[in-house]
Amino acid sequence: MQRYFIDKSKITNELILPTDIYHHAIRVMRMHVGSYFELVLETQKIALMRITQVKKDEAKAELIKWVEANVELPASVTIACALSKGEKAEWIVQKGTELGAKEFIFFAGEFSVTKWDSKKVTKKVDRLAKVALNAAQQSHRTKIPNVHYCSSLDAIELPRFDYRLVAYEESAKEGEKSNLFKLTTSLKKQVEASLSSEILAVFGPEGGISAREVAYMNENAFVFAGLGPRIMRAETAPLYLLSALSFALELG
Amino acid sequence: MQRYFIDKSKITNELILPTDIYHHAIRVMRMHVGSYFELVLETQKIALMRITQVKKDEAKAELIKWVEANVELPASVTIACALSKGEKAEWIVQKGTELGAKEFIFFAGEFSVTKWDSKKVTKKVDRLAKVALNAAQQSHRTKIPNVHYCSSLDAIELPRFDYRLVAYEESAKEGEKSNLFKLTTSLKKQVEASLSSEILAVFGPEGGISAREVAYMNENAFVFAGLGPRIMRAETAPLYLLSALSFALELG
Numbered sequence: 312m313q314r315y316f317i318d319k320s321k322i323t324n325e326l327i328l329p330t331d332i333y334h335h336a337i338r339v340m341r342m343h344v345g346s347y348f349e350l351v352l353e354t355q356k357i358a359l360m361r362i363t364q365v366k367k368d369e370a371k372a373e374l375i376k377w378v379e380a381n382v383e384l385p386a387s388v389t390i391a392c393a394l395s396k397g398e399k400a401e402w403i404v405q406k407g408t409e410l411g412a413k414e415f416i417f418f419a420g421e422f423s424v425t426k427w428d429s430k431k432v433t434k435k436v437d438r439l440a441k442v443a444l445n446a447a448q449q450s451h452r453t454k455i456p457n458v459h460y461c462s463s464l465d466a467i468e469l470p471r472f473d474y475r476l477v478a479y480e481e482s483a484k485e486g487e488k489s490n491l492f493k494l495t496t497s498l499k500k501q502v503e504a505s506l507s508s509e510i511l512a513v514f515g516p517e518g519g520i521s522a523r524e525v526a527y528m529n530e531n532a533f534v535f536a537g538l539g540p541r542i543m544r545a546e547t548a549p550l551y552l553l554s555a556l557s558f559a560l561e562l563g
Numbered sequence: 564m565q566r567y568f569i570d571k572s573k574i575t576n577e578l579i580l581p582t583d584i585y586h587h588a589i590r591v592m593r594m595h596v597g598s599y600f601e602l603v604l605e606t607q608k609i610a611l612m613r614i615t616q617v618k619k620d621e622a623k624a625e626l627i628k629w630v631e632a633n634v635e636l637p638a639s640v641t642i643a644c645a646l647s648k649g650e651k652a653e654w655i656v657q658k659g660t661e662l663g664a665k666e667f668i669f670f671a672g673e674f675s676v677t678k679w680d681s682k683k684v685t686k687k688v689d690r691l692a693k694v695a696l697n698a699a700q701q702s703h704r705t706k707i708p709n710v711h712y713c714s715s716l717d718a719i720e721l722p723r724f725d726y727r728l729v730a731y732e733e734s735a736k737e738g739e740k741s742n743l744f745k746l747t748t749s750l751k752k753q754v755e756a757s758l759s760s761e762i763l764a765v766f767g768p769e770g771g772i773s774a775r776e777v778a779y780m781n782e783n784a785f786v787f788a789g790l791g792p793r794i795m796r797a798e799t800a801p802l803y804l805l806s807a808l809s810f811a812l813e814l815g
Binding site: 380381382406409410411449450451452488489491492537538539540541542543544547550551552554555557558559561562563 | 633634658662663701702703704741744790791793794795796799804806807810811813814815
């Protein structure tokens with residue numbers, strides 16, 4: 312079923328479709344009177360709607376019922392990636408959204424070969440926010456992940472994060488393989504106790520993490536975790552982490 | 564360190580580089596006398612090599628030592644994906660190789676919107692095999708995953724697989740969340756007992772799996788597993804599975 316996010320916390324029983332939804336539902340999806348779709352409100356409530364009227368530039372829909380669904384990862388995971396080459400940011404956001412990330416931060420790592428020209432940052436972040444919105448609709452999320460940019464690793468605000476993790480290739484090479492497992496065990500307890508947790512997971516660029524960045528994370532209580540014995544591309548590691556967290560917290 | 568696969572099961576202490584390795588190491592990577600690289604033999608043994616001589620069209624390298632490394636997923640996972648749109652196959656192979664898949668099978672699902680013209684199958688499979696080779700080198704695998712094509716789901720040979728799993732969206736919708744967990748628990752026991760297991764994991768196309776395909780898998784002892792509550796794109800689900808298996812079998 313087609314799903315749309317609407318920037319309202321309430322809806323009336325009969326609703327005139329906002330322009331963007333009107334355009335996609337009627338013009339792109341060719342919906343007609345009697346077609347069903349879902350609306351996700353800012354409150355994360357999901358409304359099953361049916362189209363009742365279609366005019367040239369306007370369409371109306373009625374509320375059929377509220378739908379119960381809990382599809383959000385039980386822990387809030389922020390994926391912080393150093394800038395990488397090409398379109399990696401776009402699909403880290405697309406796949407990461409499908410896999411349940413709550414937020415994405417892109418930062419200029421000391422070894423990032425790519426830099427975001429300050430004039431272009433807003434445009435890039437807006438573009439990534441659009442990718443997140445589309446992926447959230449497609450994967451039937453009830454939250455749209457936020458996307459931010461930080462000029463450096465230490466520009467990321469740390470206090471709000473209960474857990475701080477960095478995927479560190481050197482740890483993996485040294486055979487570190489228990490830290491992620493420990494983290495998920497502790498998260499599982501939190502979830503079972505219905506406590507919410509904010510997790511920050513940092514991923515370096517192709518060039519790796521600088522000694523200064525390593526020192527900074529050491530000083531700030533980051534857990535250095537290996538993600539298995541194989542070397543993953545910068546854009547693959549965040550998907551591994553989110554999949555592992557989903558497996559550990561949502562299955563079983 | 565740059566790593567190359569070589570189609571030999573033995574090497575001499577001094578080796579003339581094969582043309583493809585010569586080209587990449589000397590022309591592309593600009594290696595010179597004294598440069599180090601690794602060679603992975605067909606036996607999966609890893610040799611640390613040093614270049615000893617560079618001529619116009621030939622270079623020699625000497626064996627410095629054998630390197631110990633076990634980076635292969637302890638279970639053999641075959642990812643069987645129905646044909647999907649665009650370049651999804653290429654990056655299922657690239658990312659799946661980074662995540663430890665042993666083999667990839669692409670098959671024409673009943674609901675696949677894409678078909679592979681029989682004249683083009685060989686070319687497509689060769690292309691994907693090249694992607695697998697490059698990803699295996701990049702992720703420091705010691706095995707290059709095989710890539711195959713099957714004209715339909717029931718053309719896949721089943722007897723060699725100890726475990727057969729299908730990622731089934733309907734199962735996920737119905738809240739099925741224990742089957743993958745059970746599978747990994749059983750696999751973990753096999754691994755601890757140093758027993759090898761062959762796993763087949765089937766993923767449908769965007770259009771989903773047909774009733775006939777579902778019936779066929781039911782008849783052939785497939786486990787229908789949900790991969791969490793979010794809807795994943797056809798190309799994301801295999802990465803979720805491989806990441807979850809790595810987490811369950813390689814970490815902790």
